[in-house]
Amino acid sequence: MKKILVPTDFSLEADQALKVAAQLAKKHDSEIYLLHMLDLPLDEVDAFSQYSELPEAMFFMKLAHQKFKKTMNQDHLKGITIHEIVDFNKTFTGITNTAKENGIDLIVMGSHGASGFKEVFIGSNTEKVVRTAEVPVLVIKNDHDEFIVNDFVFASDFKNDNKETYRQAVAIAKALEAKIHLLFVNTPNNFVTTATAKTRILDFIEGTPFENYTISIFNDETVEKGIMNFSHIIGADLIGISTNGRQGIAHFFNGSISEDLVNHAKRPVITFKI
Incomplete structure (x- = not known):
């Protein structure tokens, strides 16, 4: 977790994500890449990239740097190496490209939570980032004076997920010094016996050394409700689920519950790409 990307629109939610990223950076001696996207029309972007004196582009660039300066003066960012990036690109494309170009290990983004995924930082682009990012994406819902994770729920069907998602979850758990609660949710329409579910979980985690975990088979009406309940x-501090590109978050669910889970969960959510 040496390189953390924090996309920002300088909103309260983005600042809350940056605050958590700062805590992680100090604990793990990480660098933060603070990214602001200027989503301008393509013809204006092309003109500006050729050092045009385009008034609109110049204005928004200066405004962004002013906001960066104000943000960087916050006490919780002192002592952290922060790379300031302003890019002219479509928001979703810019975030994913920046992550790849800089070898980012973790993306931290802010969310309004229950007000809906359309209200998440920089609109619906967050859903695209969460769904397709090659690295884990941590979605922050609230202000955290101290981002402490003791109990980390990793929910899966432990069948369709790639085992790499669990390896990533273990790496996060070790970094946060957290216990992983391996959760299988039983629903009326997709019932599995406890013995079968436990065997499936043990087969899934085999080969990834990590002792600080529990196994839970939980019955509920839907997978989403099961995870949240x-x-x-x-009293979980973090929920982990998997993403599978175009199929949406947690493709092990029957139907897409990605938006509902990320929106309705009051806790931070971290996603892992299958």
């Missing part, structure tokens, strides 16, 4: 019962 179980997380509430144990």
Whole structure:
């Protein structure tokens, strides 16, 4: 976790994500790449890239740097190496490209939470980033004076997921010094016996050394409700789920619950690409 990307529109939600990223950066001696996208028309972008004196582009660039300066003066960012990036590109494309170009290990983004995924930072682009990013994406819902994760729920069907998602989850758990709660949600329409579910989980985690975990088979009406209810019962600090590109978050679910889970969960959510 040496390189953390934080896309920002300088909103309260983006600042909350940056605050968490700062805590992680200090703990792990990481660098932060703070990215602001100027989503201008393509013809204006082309003109500006050729050092045009385009008034609109110049104005928004200066405004962005002013906001960066104000942001960088916050006390919780002192002592952290921060790379300031302003890019002219479509928001979603710019974030994913920046992550690839800079070898980013983790993307941290802010969210309004229950107000809907369309309200998430920089609109619906966040859904695209969460769904397709090659690296883990941590979605922050609230202000965290101290981002402490003791209990980390990793929900899966432990069948369709790639085992790499679990390896990534273990790496995060070790970094955060957290216990992983391996969660299988049983629903009326997709019932699996406890013995079968436990065997499936043990087969899934085989080959990835990590002792600080529990196994839970939880019954509920839907997978989404099961994840949220179980997380509430144990007081989880973080929920982890998988993404599968065009099929949406957590393709192990029957139907897409990606927006609902990320929107309705009151806890931070981290996603892993299958």
